[in-house]
Amino acid sequence: MKTILILAMHGSPPNDFPKRELGEFFALHARFETAPTSMDEASRSRYAELDQKMRRWPRTAENDPFHAASLSLAHLLSRESGLETRVCFNEFCAPTLEEGVEQAVKDGFERVIVVTPMMTRGGEHAEVEIPAQIQHLQSEYPDLHLIYAWPFEEREIARFLAAQVRRFLE
Template sequence: MRRWPRTGDNDPFHAGSVELADELRRESGLDIILGFNEFCSPSLAEALDRAALSASRIIVITPMMTRGGEHSAVDIPEAIRAAREKHSGKEFAYAWPFPTRDIARFLSGQISRFV
């Protein structure tokens, strides 16, 4: 299932993730490597391995914005722990959770576009 050919029509989540990664790349000027917990490719472990091959000393991992859920709280930290063991010369930073106030400001800006 991970290697299934995805399009915006058959997998809008994947397409939206790719679009967000492209925008983040443009906005930050950084190399953005997309990884998925399940169903899509590359897996988080594959993405972390790819990042470890880069010249970057620090690899920053960020999940979706909201707190809660097993992926952010358990699965991603476990994948990072495994990557740290495998790639001891790299620093892996988990940029989560996001400050609630920052999320509220972002959402407030979005709401203000419509009122």
């Protein structure tokens, strides 16, 4: 079965995105998150326009170190797993998880495994948003074998973090 790994990252605004538009985006984002029904059609349209502009903004290691680090992590994960690995983002960057899965299907992948480095339970993205997106995508692509490799075992997270601490004690 042709398998691909998608690394679901958070995303970060590029540091050279126009500051006025960034402020406008976050003001609209706060309204969208807290009271979406209070937004008129013009506000929703402007929010969507700014969201797309930010997601499609050209990224470099200088203007978005988080994006560059995400691509680097995907490269290393591909080498470790032996699977082609692509990056998708929850916010601020493209592609979205939906876009990534759609492209994987177009590219002939039959199994998509989604993993995120968001390791602890209780986070909105890892525990609510990504599973909801996967459930929706599964209904869109019923023949696709879609796996969310989450949650992480707490004991494994603790071992990983302890090894990191030991590196700094040596």
